[in-house]
Amino acid sequence: MQDLVCRAQNDEQAAIDELCQIFKPLIYSEAKRQTVYNVLGEDAVNTAWIIFLNFIKRYKGNNYASLPGMLQCVLYYELLHAMKKEICVYDNEFNSEEVLENQSCDVIEENFNNMVIKESLRALPPKQWQLLEMYYVQDKNHRQIAKVLGCSERHVKRLKRLAIDNLRSKLQA
DSSP, X not given: OHHXXXXXXXXXXXXXXXXXXXXXXXXXXXXXXXXXXXXXXXXXXXXXXXXXXXXXXXXXXSOGGGHHHHHHHHHHHHHHHHHHHHHHHHHHTSOHHHHXXXXXXXXXXXXXXXXXXXXXXXXXXXXXXXXXXXXXXXXXXXXXXXXXXXXXXXXXXXXXXXXXXXXXXXXXX
16 A cells, blocks of 8 residues: 555556545545535535545555545545535625525525525536636635636636626526
8 A cells, every 4th residue: 555655646647546446435435425415516526536636645644554544534524624615605605695685594495595506606607617616615816716727817807707797697587
């Protein structure tokens, strides 16, 4: 295991592939937990893979026998953190009181509103969705997003405003 992790940390693709095969059941079981999957949806599995690859890349320990247990804990807590971020995005930026004109905070209605918001987000053009995810979920600033998208910061600000306006119009429809 130690040799495999070391080779993966040196970007050897065969070692990374082998580690992925070894830990695939664990990653899917953590990502498919009902609460995780309900909040993150299809992104749960991708998020779990990213967490796994980052963990392997950063691992500096010397106890490789307990690596699966540590990985399971890291996946569990990082997925909880991702869920918290996802919920914060909806609570802070897309507050149902702002978007849906002060509707009642009944639990069933609130859950319905969150589902409507998720569906509206998924209906955005991919570039707008990517921008919102980078800004609100990944905590990237306008400059970092501009580098990823290959455009100016000014364009990122306009695109973000457009994405938010599109989202509001979808929610009010």
